[in-house]
Amino acid sequence: MSPRSPITLPWLDPDHPEAPFPPPETALDEPNGLLAAGGDLSVPRLINAYRSGIFPWFEAGQPILWWSPDPRAVLEPRAFRIRRSLRKTLRNAGYEITFDRAFERVIAACAAPRARSAGTWITQSMQEAYTALHRSGHAHSVEVWDGPRLIGGLYGVAAGRLFCGESMFSHERDASKVALAWLARHMAAWEWPLIDTQMATEHLLSLGTVELARSDFLRLIGPLVNDPAVPPPGQWQHDPALHPLDPHW
Template sequence: MTSLPWLETDELWFPPAEEALEDPDGLLAVGGDLSADRLLLAYRNGIFPWFSDDQPILWWSPNPRCVLIPGEIHVSRSLRRTLNQRYFRITADQCFSRVIRLCASTRAEGTWITDDMISAYSQLHRMGVAHSIEVWNPANELVGGMYGVALGRCFFGESMFSLETNASKVLMVHLANQLRVWGYQLMDCQVESSHLLSMGARTIPRTEFLSILRACVDRKPDQPDWAFSWQWPGPEV
Protein backbone atom coordinates (compact mmCIF):
# COMPACT_ATOMS: atom_id res chain seq x y z
CA MET A 1 0.00 0.00 0.00
CA THR A 2 1.16 3.54 -0.71
CA SER A 3 2.93 5.10 2.27
CA LEU A 4 0.70 7.53 4.17
CA PRO A 5 1.83 10.68 5.98
CA TRP A 6 2.20 10.16 9.72
CA LEU A 7 0.96 13.12 11.77
CA GLU A 8 2.89 13.92 14.93
CA THR A 9 0.93 15.24 17.90
CA ASP A 10 3.12 18.34 18.21
CA GLU A 11 2.64 19.39 14.57
CA LEU A 12 -0.71 20.76 13.42
CA TRP A 13 -1.11 20.11 9.69
CA PHE A 14 -2.72 17.88 7.07
CA PRO A 15 -1.66 16.99 3.56
CA PRO A 16 -3.99 18.36 0.86
CA ALA A 17 -7.23 16.39 0.64
CA GLU A 18 -6.52 15.80 -3.06
CA GLU A 19 -3.65 13.50 -2.05
CA ALA A 20 -6.00 10.95 -0.46
CA LEU A 21 -5.79 7.37 -1.69
CA GLU A 22 -8.24 5.94 -4.20
CA ASP A 23 -8.10 2.56 -2.44
CA PRO A 24 -9.25 2.63 0.26
CA ASP A 25 -11.21 5.60 -1.01
CA GLY A 26 -10.25 8.79 0.74
CA LEU A 27 -7.66 7.59 3.26
CA LEU A 28 -5.33 10.57 3.65
CA ALA A 29 -3.17 10.36 6.79
CA VAL A 30 -2.50 8.47 10.00
CA GLY A 31 -1.79 9.57 13.55
CA GLY A 32 -1.99 12.93 15.24
CA ASP A 33 -4.57 13.50 17.93
CA LEU A 34 -8.19 14.53 18.43
CA SER A 35 -7.52 17.98 19.82
CA ALA A 36 -10.09 20.65 19.08
CA ASP A 37 -7.61 22.59 16.92
CA ARG A 38 -6.81 19.54 14.80
CA LEU A 39 -10.45 18.57 14.37
CA LEU A 40 -11.43 22.08 13.30
CA LEU A 41 -8.53 22.22 10.85
CA ALA A 42 -9.63 18.88 9.45
CA TYR A 43 -13.25 19.89 8.88
CA ARG A 44 -12.24 23.20 7.32
CA ASN A 45 -10.26 21.22 4.76
CA GLY A 46 -12.79 18.48 3.99
CA ILE A 47 -11.19 15.86 6.24
CA PHE A 48 -12.66 13.78 9.06
CA PRO A 49 -11.44 11.06 11.47
CA TRP A 50 -12.77 7.50 11.19
CA PHE A 51 -11.12 4.58 12.94
CA SER A 52 -11.77 1.83 15.47
CA ASP A 53 -10.33 1.08 18.90
CA ASP A 54 -7.62 -1.22 17.54
CA GLN A 55 -6.35 1.29 14.95
CA PRO A 56 -4.36 4.51 15.04
CA ILE A 57 -6.32 7.65 14.16
CA LEU A 58 -7.16 7.55 10.44
CA TRP A 59 -8.07 10.70 8.50
CA TRP A 60 -10.29 10.59 5.40
CA SER A 61 -11.48 12.72 2.50
CA PRO A 62 -13.44 10.48 0.09
CA ASN A 63 -14.08 11.20 -3.56
CA PRO A 64 -16.86 11.65 -4.48
CA ARG A 65 -18.43 13.19 -1.37
CA CYS A 66 -22.03 12.63 -0.29
CA VAL A 67 -23.81 15.89 0.55
CA LEU A 68 -27.34 17.14 1.07
CA ILE A 69 -28.14 20.62 -0.18
CA PRO A 70 -30.70 21.88 2.38
CA GLY A 71 -33.18 23.08 -0.25
CA GLU A 72 -33.10 19.68 -1.97
CA ILE A 73 -34.46 17.59 0.92
CA HIS A 74 -36.93 15.05 -0.46
CA VAL A 75 -40.16 14.48 1.46
CA SER A 76 -42.21 11.51 0.26
CA ARG A 77 -45.99 11.50 0.50
CA SER A 78 -45.94 9.05 3.40
CA LEU A 79 -43.30 11.07 5.24
CA ARG A 80 -45.36 14.22 4.72
CA ARG A 81 -48.27 12.52 6.46
CA THR A 82 -46.00 11.63 9.37
CA LEU A 83 -44.76 15.22 9.61
CA ASN A 84 -48.28 16.59 9.59
CA GLN A 85 -49.23 14.33 12.50
CA ARG A 86 -46.57 16.10 14.61
CA TYR A 87 -45.98 12.89 16.52
CA PHE A 88 -42.31 13.68 17.13
CA ARG A 89 -40.88 16.71 18.92
CA ILE A 90 -37.51 18.02 17.73
CA THR A 91 -34.98 19.85 19.89
CA ALA A 92 -31.34 20.80 19.59
CA ASP A 93 -28.43 20.80 22.04
CA GLN A 94 -30.57 19.40 24.85
CA CYS A 95 -28.61 16.21 25.58
CA PHE A 96 -25.48 16.01 23.45
CA SER A 97 -23.86 13.36 25.66
CA ARG A 98 -26.84 11.00 25.42
CA VAL A 99 -27.08 11.45 21.65
CA ILE A 100 -23.43 10.72 20.89
CA ARG A 101 -23.42 7.70 23.21
CA LEU A 102 -26.59 6.31 21.65
CA CYS A 103 -25.07 6.84 18.20
CA ALA A 104 -22.20 4.66 19.41
CA SER A 105 -24.20 1.93 21.17
CA THR A 106 -27.12 1.38 18.77
CA ARG A 107 -25.12 0.46 15.65
CA ALA A 108 -25.50 -3.27 14.98
CA GLU A 109 -22.37 -3.30 12.79
CA GLY A 110 -20.16 -1.78 15.47
CA THR A 111 -18.95 1.78 15.87
CA TRP A 112 -16.00 4.08 15.27
CA ILE A 113 -17.26 6.36 18.05
CA THR A 114 -14.64 5.44 20.63
CA ASP A 115 -14.36 6.92 24.11
CA ASP A 116 -11.67 9.25 22.78
CA MET A 117 -14.01 10.40 20.00
CA ILE A 118 -16.80 11.02 22.52
CA SER A 119 -14.45 13.09 24.65
CA ALA A 120 -13.18 15.09 21.66
CA TYR A 121 -16.60 15.95 20.24
CA SER A 122 -17.95 16.73 23.70
CA GLN A 123 -15.19 19.34 23.92
CA LEU A 124 -16.30 20.78 20.56
CA HIS A 125 -19.84 20.88 21.92
CA ARG A 126 -18.70 22.87 24.95
CA MET A 127 -17.02 25.27 22.52
CA GLY A 128 -20.32 25.74 20.67
CA VAL A 129 -19.10 24.03 17.49
CA ALA A 130 -20.56 20.52 17.76
CA HIS A 131 -24.32 20.16 18.11
CA SER A 132 -26.93 17.52 18.75
CA ILE A 133 -30.43 17.27 17.34
CA GLU A 134 -32.91 15.18 19.34
CA VAL A 135 -36.16 13.42 18.45
CA TRP A 136 -38.70 12.79 21.22
CA ASN A 137 -41.89 10.72 21.12
CA PRO A 138 -45.12 11.73 22.94
CA ALA A 139 -43.93 9.89 26.07
CA ASN A 140 -40.93 12.26 26.13
CA GLU A 141 -38.55 9.40 25.31
CA LEU A 142 -35.44 10.09 23.24
CA VAL A 143 -36.01 7.97 20.12
CA GLY A 144 -33.67 9.53 17.58
CA GLY A 145 -30.76 11.89 17.27
CA MET A 146 -27.79 13.18 15.34
CA TYR A 147 -24.61 15.03 16.18
CA GLY A 148 -22.35 17.02 13.94
CA VAL A 149 -20.10 20.04 13.52
CA ALA A 150 -21.16 23.48 12.29
CA LEU A 151 -18.66 25.82 10.68
CA GLY A 152 -19.80 28.94 8.88
CA ARG A 153 -22.55 27.87 6.48
CA CYS A 154 -21.60 24.18 6.43
CA PHE A 155 -22.93 21.45 8.70
CA PHE A 156 -20.93 18.23 8.92
CA GLY A 157 -23.17 15.36 10.00
CA GLU A 158 -21.26 12.74 11.97
CA SER A 159 -23.68 10.04 13.09
CA MET A 160 -27.36 9.38 13.65
CA PHE A 161 -29.50 6.86 15.52
CA SER A 162 -33.17 5.97 15.33
CA LEU A 163 -35.22 3.84 17.73
CA GLU A 164 -38.65 4.42 16.16
CA THR A 165 -39.83 4.27 12.56
CA ASN A 166 -39.37 7.56 10.72
CA ALA A 167 -37.55 9.27 13.61
CA SER A 168 -34.38 9.80 11.58
CA LYS A 169 -36.31 10.96 8.51
CA VAL A 170 -38.26 13.54 10.50
CA LEU A 171 -35.00 14.74 12.02
CA MET A 172 -33.46 15.15 8.57
CA VAL A 173 -36.40 17.21 7.32
CA HIS A 174 -36.34 19.52 10.32
CA LEU A 175 -32.58 19.95 10.15
CA ALA A 176 -32.50 20.58 6.41
CA ASN A 177 -35.31 23.14 6.67
CA GLN A 178 -33.59 25.00 9.50
CA LEU A 179 -30.25 25.00 7.71
CA ARG A 180 -31.96 26.39 4.61
CA VAL A 181 -33.54 29.19 6.66
CA TRP A 182 -30.10 30.09 8.02
CA GLY A 183 -28.54 30.16 4.57
CA TYR A 184 -26.44 27.03 4.89
CA GLN A 185 -25.02 25.75 1.63
CA LEU A 186 -24.65 22.08 2.47
CA MET A 187 -24.90 19.26 4.94
CA ASP A 188 -21.91 16.95 4.62
CA CYS A 189 -23.00 13.31 4.77
CA GLN A 190 -19.47 11.96 4.10
CA VAL A 191 -20.33 8.59 2.52
CA GLU A 192 -23.50 7.76 0.60
CA SER A 193 -26.17 5.35 1.82
CA SER A 194 -29.56 4.34 0.43
CA HIS A 195 -31.24 6.15 3.34
CA LEU A 196 -29.47 9.42 2.61
CA LEU A 197 -30.01 9.17 -1.14
CA SER A 198 -33.74 8.59 -0.58
CA MET A 199 -33.83 11.86 1.38
CA GLY A 200 -32.32 13.86 -1.49
CA ALA A 201 -28.59 13.53 -0.81
CA ARG A 202 -26.26 13.17 -3.78
CA THR A 203 -22.58 12.74 -4.47
CA ILE A 204 -20.37 15.49 -5.83
CA PRO A 205 -16.68 15.47 -6.84
CA ARG A 206 -14.29 16.23 -4.01
CA THR A 207 -13.03 19.27 -5.92
CA GLU A 208 -16.55 20.74 -5.90
CA PHE A 209 -16.98 19.91 -2.22
CA LEU A 210 -13.71 21.64 -1.31
CA SER A 211 -14.68 24.66 -3.39
CA ILE A 212 -17.94 25.01 -1.43
CA LEU A 213 -16.03 24.75 1.84
CA ARG A 214 -13.61 27.49 0.86
CA ALA A 215 -16.52 29.77 0.00
CA CYS A 216 -18.69 29.01 3.03
CA VAL A 217 -16.83 27.96 6.19
CA ASP A 218 -16.10 31.57 7.15
CA ARG A 219 -19.53 33.01 6.28
CA LYS A 220 -21.87 33.59 9.20
CA PRO A 221 -25.35 32.02 8.97
CA ASP A 222 -28.40 34.23 8.53
CA GLN A 223 -29.39 34.59 12.17
CA PRO A 224 -28.73 37.19 14.86
CA ASP A 225 -26.87 34.85 17.19
CA TRP A 226 -24.63 32.77 14.98
CA ALA A 227 -23.26 30.85 17.97
CA PHE A 228 -26.29 28.60 17.60
CA SER A 229 -29.14 29.15 19.94
CA TRP A 230 -31.07 26.76 17.74
CA GLN A 231 -34.80 27.33 17.32
CA TRP A 232 -36.88 25.03 15.19
CA PRO A 233 -39.68 25.88 12.78
CA GLY A 234 -42.43 23.36 12.15
CA PRO A 235 -42.14 20.69 9.46
CA GLU A 236 -44.36 22.71 7.12
CA VAL A 237 -41.51 25.17 6.44
Protein backbone atom coordinates in the same frame (compact mmCIF):
# COMPACT_ATOMS: atom_id res chain seq x y z
CA MET B 1 2.62 -11.55 -9.25
CA SER B 2 4.57 -8.96 -7.29
CA PRO B 3 3.64 -8.43 -3.64
CA ARG B 4 1.43 -5.45 -2.91
CA SER B 5 3.34 -2.45 -1.62
CA PRO B 6 2.52 -1.42 1.95
CA ILE B 7 0.45 1.73 2.39
CA THR B 8 2.50 4.70 3.55
CA LEU B 9 0.67 7.70 4.99
CA PRO B 10 1.69 11.07 6.34
CA TRP B 11 1.83 10.82 10.12
CA LEU B 12 0.46 13.80 12.04
CA ASP B 13 2.27 15.19 15.07
CA PRO B 14 -0.03 15.14 18.14
CA ASP B 15 1.88 18.08 19.63
CA HIS B 16 0.92 20.43 16.77
CA PRO B 17 -2.89 20.23 16.38
CA GLU B 18 -3.10 23.45 14.36
CA ALA B 19 -0.61 22.31 11.71
CA PRO B 20 -2.16 22.00 8.23
CA PHE B 21 -3.28 18.63 6.90
CA PRO B 22 -1.83 17.20 3.70
CA PRO B 23 -3.80 18.42 0.66
CA PRO B 24 -6.99 16.35 0.29
CA GLU B 25 -6.07 15.74 -3.34
CA THR B 26 -3.20 13.54 -2.13
CA ALA B 27 -5.57 11.04 -0.47
CA LEU B 28 -5.38 7.42 -1.57
CA ASP B 29 -7.65 5.96 -4.23
CA GLU B 30 -7.76 2.66 -2.32
CA PRO B 31 -9.02 2.79 0.33
CA ASN B 32 -10.89 5.73 -1.11
CA GLY B 33 -9.99 8.98 0.59
CA LEU B 34 -7.53 7.80 3.23
CA LEU B 35 -5.30 10.83 3.73
CA ALA B 36 -3.28 10.66 6.94
CA ALA B 37 -2.91 8.93 10.29
CA GLY B 38 -2.05 9.90 13.83
CA GLY B 39 -2.36 13.28 15.44
CA ASP B 40 -5.05 13.79 18.03
CA LEU B 41 -8.75 14.59 18.40
CA SER B 42 -8.35 17.98 20.02
CA VAL B 43 -10.81 20.78 19.30
CA PRO B 44 -8.31 22.75 17.17
CA ARG B 45 -7.41 19.66 15.13
CA LEU B 46 -11.04 18.75 14.48
CA ILE B 47 -12.01 22.29 13.50
CA ASN B 48 -9.02 22.42 11.15
CA ALA B 49 -10.06 19.09 9.62
CA TYR B 50 -13.67 20.00 8.91
CA ARG B 51 -12.74 23.37 7.49
CA SER B 52 -10.40 21.50 5.12
CA GLY B 53 -12.97 18.92 3.96
CA ILE B 54 -11.44 16.15 6.11
CA PHE B 55 -12.90 13.97 8.86
CA PRO B 56 -11.66 11.23 11.24
CA TRP B 57 -12.94 7.67 10.93
CA PHE B 58 -11.33 4.67 12.60
CA GLU B 59 -12.13 1.68 14.76
CA ALA B 60 -10.95 0.72 18.23
CA GLY B 61 -7.37 -0.52 18.13
CA GLN B 62 -6.49 1.52 15.03
CA PRO B 63 -4.57 4.79 14.94
CA ILE B 64 -6.62 7.89 14.19
CA LEU B 65 -7.29 7.86 10.44
CA TRP B 66 -8.21 10.96 8.43
CA TRP B 67 -10.29 10.86 5.24
CA SER B 68 -11.36 12.98 2.28
CA PRO B 69 -13.14 10.64 -0.16
CA ASP B 70 -13.79 11.21 -3.83
CA PRO B 71 -16.67 11.56 -4.64
CA ARG B 72 -18.17 13.35 -1.66
CA ALA B 73 -21.82 13.01 -0.63
CA VAL B 74 -23.75 16.20 0.12
CA LEU B 75 -27.33 17.26 0.74
CA GLU B 76 -28.68 20.67 -0.21
CA PRO B 77 -31.23 21.50 2.51
CA ARG B 78 -33.90 22.61 0.04
CA ALA B 79 -33.46 19.34 -1.88
CA PHE B 80 -34.37 17.18 1.14
CA ARG B 81 -37.12 14.76 0.11
CA ILE B 82 -40.11 14.43 2.41
CA ARG B 83 -41.92 11.32 1.25
CA ARG B 84 -45.46 10.36 2.16
CA SER B 85 -44.70 8.30 5.28
CA LEU B 86 -42.38 10.97 6.69
CA ARG B 87 -44.90 13.69 5.86
CA LYS B 88 -47.52 11.77 7.84
CA THR B 89 -45.15 11.41 10.80
CA LEU B 90 -44.24 15.09 10.75
CA ARG B 91 -47.92 16.01 10.66
CA ASN B 92 -49.38 13.58 13.18
CA ALA B 93 -46.78 12.11 15.55
CA GLY B 94 -46.59 15.07 17.92
CA TYR B 95 -42.89 14.63 18.65
CA GLU B 96 -40.97 17.39 20.42
CA ILE B 97 -37.84 18.64 18.64
CA THR B 98 -34.89 20.23 20.43
CA PHE B 99 -31.41 21.39 19.46
CA ASP B 100 -28.36 20.89 21.68
CA ARG B 101 -30.37 19.71 24.68
CA ALA B 102 -28.90 16.21 24.97
CA PHE B 103 -25.75 16.03 22.85
CA GLU B 104 -24.04 13.36 24.96
CA ARG B 105 -27.12 11.14 24.89
CA VAL B 106 -27.40 11.51 21.13
CA ILE B 107 -23.79 10.57 20.42
CA ALA B 108 -24.03 7.64 22.85
CA ALA B 109 -27.15 6.41 21.06
CA CYS B 110 -25.40 6.75 17.70
CA ALA B 111 -22.49 4.71 19.09
CA ALA B 112 -24.70 1.90 20.40
CA PRO B 113 -24.47 -1.44 18.52
CA ARG B 114 -26.78 -1.75 15.52
CA ALA B 115 -28.68 -4.85 14.49
CA ARG B 116 -26.45 -5.46 11.45
CA SER B 117 -23.15 -4.33 12.95
CA ALA B 118 -21.00 -5.92 15.63
CA GLY B 119 -19.06 -2.78 16.55
CA THR B 120 -18.92 0.97 16.21
CA TRP B 121 -16.51 3.57 14.87
CA ILE B 122 -17.80 6.07 17.45
CA THR B 123 -15.31 4.96 20.07
CA GLN B 124 -15.13 6.33 23.59
CA SER B 125 -12.33 8.67 22.52
CA MET B 126 -14.51 9.94 19.66
CA GLN B 127 -17.43 10.54 22.00
CA GLU B 128 -15.21 12.50 24.38
CA ALA B 129 -13.67 14.51 21.54
CA TYR B 130 -17.01 15.51 20.00
CA THR B 131 -18.47 16.31 23.40
CA ALA B 132 -15.58 18.74 23.88
CA LEU B 133 -16.29 20.12 20.42
CA HIS B 134 -19.94 20.56 21.43
CA ARG B 135 -19.01 22.35 24.63
CA SER B 136 -16.88 24.73 22.58
CA GLY B 137 -19.94 25.54 20.45
CA HIS B 138 -18.81 23.81 17.25
CA ALA B 139 -20.71 20.48 17.39
CA HIS B 140 -24.49 20.28 17.54
CA SER B 141 -27.29 17.80 18.01
CA VAL B 142 -30.92 17.52 17.01
CA GLU B 143 -33.15 15.52 19.35
CA VAL B 144 -36.56 13.92 18.75
CA TRP B 145 -38.63 13.22 21.87
CA ASP B 146 -41.76 11.20 22.42
CA GLY B 147 -42.74 12.59 25.79
CA PRO B 148 -39.71 12.08 28.06
CA ARG B 149 -38.18 9.42 25.77
CA LEU B 150 -35.39 10.28 23.34
CA ILE B 151 -36.35 8.31 20.23
CA GLY B 152 -34.11 9.75 17.52
CA GLY B 153 -31.53 12.34 16.64
CA LEU B 154 -28.36 13.29 14.88
CA TYR B 155 -25.15 15.18 15.51
CA GLY B 156 -22.50 16.93 13.46
CA VAL B 157 -20.08 19.81 13.23
CA ALA B 158 -20.64 23.39 12.08
CA ALA B 159 -17.81 24.88 10.03
CA GLY B 160 -18.80 28.35 8.93
CA ARG B 161 -22.04 27.86 6.95
CA LEU B 162 -21.30 24.19 6.31
CA PHE B 163 -22.87 21.51 8.50
CA CYS B 164 -20.90 18.26 8.55
CA GLY B 165 -23.21 15.42 9.54
CA GLU B 166 -21.63 12.61 11.52
CA SER B 167 -24.27 10.09 12.56
CA MET B 168 -27.93 9.65 13.40
CA PHE B 169 -30.06 7.09 15.21
CA SER B 170 -33.68 6.06 15.43
CA HIS B 171 -35.61 4.09 18.03
CA GLU B 172 -38.94 4.62 16.28
CA ARG B 173 -39.81 4.58 12.61
CA ASP B 174 -38.73 7.77 10.80
CA ALA B 175 -37.35 9.39 13.96
CA SER B 176 -33.91 10.08 12.46
CA LYS B 177 -35.57 11.38 9.28
CA VAL B 178 -37.63 13.74 11.42
CA ALA B 179 -34.41 15.08 12.94
CA LEU B 180 -32.87 15.56 9.51
CA ALA B 181 -36.01 17.25 8.17
CA TRP B 182 -35.95 19.81 10.97
CA LEU B 183 -32.22 20.35 10.50
CA ALA B 184 -32.66 20.90 6.76
CA ARG B 185 -35.51 23.36 7.38
CA HIS B 186 -33.35 25.40 9.76
CA MET B 187 -30.34 25.25 7.42
CA ALA B 188 -32.48 26.65 4.61
CA ALA B 189 -33.82 29.46 6.81
CA TRP B 190 -30.32 30.31 8.00
CA GLU B 191 -29.03 30.25 4.39
CA TRP B 192 -26.59 27.42 5.04
CA PRO B 193 -26.54 25.83 1.58
CA LEU B 194 -24.85 22.48 2.20
CA ILE B 195 -24.92 19.49 4.55
CA ASP B 196 -21.88 17.25 4.18
CA THR B 197 -23.00 13.62 4.53
CA GLN B 198 -19.48 12.35 3.73
CA MET B 199 -20.21 9.10 1.87
CA ALA B 200 -23.34 8.10 0.01
CA THR B 201 -25.59 5.30 1.22
CA GLU B 202 -28.82 4.07 -0.34
CA HIS B 203 -30.69 5.60 2.60
CA LEU B 204 -29.10 9.04 2.19
CA LEU B 205 -29.54 9.00 -1.58
CA SER B 206 -33.26 8.35 -1.09
CA LEU B 207 -33.45 11.56 0.99
CA GLY B 208 -31.92 13.76 -1.68
CA THR B 209 -28.18 13.33 -1.14
CA VAL B 210 -26.03 13.59 -4.27
CA GLU B 211 -22.37 12.94 -4.98
CA LEU B 212 -19.85 15.59 -6.00
CA ALA B 213 -16.30 15.22 -7.21
CA ARG B 214 -13.97 16.04 -4.33
CA SER B 215 -12.54 18.98 -6.27
CA ASP B 216 -16.04 20.46 -6.65
CA PHE B 217 -16.83 19.86 -2.99
CA LEU B 218 -13.65 21.62 -1.86
CA ARG B 219 -14.35 24.51 -4.19
CA LEU B 220 -17.89 24.91 -2.81
CA ILE B 221 -16.98 24.77 0.86
CA GLY B 222 -14.14 27.30 0.64
CA PRO B 223 -16.40 30.37 0.87
CA LEU B 224 -18.73 28.65 3.36
CA VAL B 225 -16.13 27.77 5.99
CA ASN B 226 -14.53 31.22 5.70
CA ASP B 227 -17.74 33.29 5.79
CA PRO B 228 -17.07 36.22 8.16
CA ALA B 229 -20.80 36.87 8.64
CA VAL B 230 -21.44 33.61 10.51
CA PRO B 231 -22.22 34.17 14.21
CA PRO B 232 -19.59 32.94 16.68
CA PRO B 233 -19.80 29.32 17.88
CA GLY B 234 -22.45 28.68 20.49
CA GLN B 235 -25.57 26.73 21.35
CA TRP B 236 -28.21 26.40 18.65
CA GLN B 237 -31.83 27.34 19.26
CA HIS B 238 -34.67 25.37 17.74
CA ASP B 239 -37.43 27.49 16.20
CA PRO B 240 -40.73 25.55 16.09
CA ALA B 241 -42.05 28.03 13.51
CA LEU B 242 -39.57 26.65 10.97
CA HIS B 243 -41.63 23.53 10.33
CA PRO B 244 -40.47 21.11 7.60
CA LEU B 245 -44.01 21.00 6.16
CA ASP B 246 -44.07 24.73 5.56
CA PRO B 247 -44.72 24.88 1.77
CA HIS B 248 -42.76 28.12 1.32
CA TRP B 249 -39.25 26.96 2.17
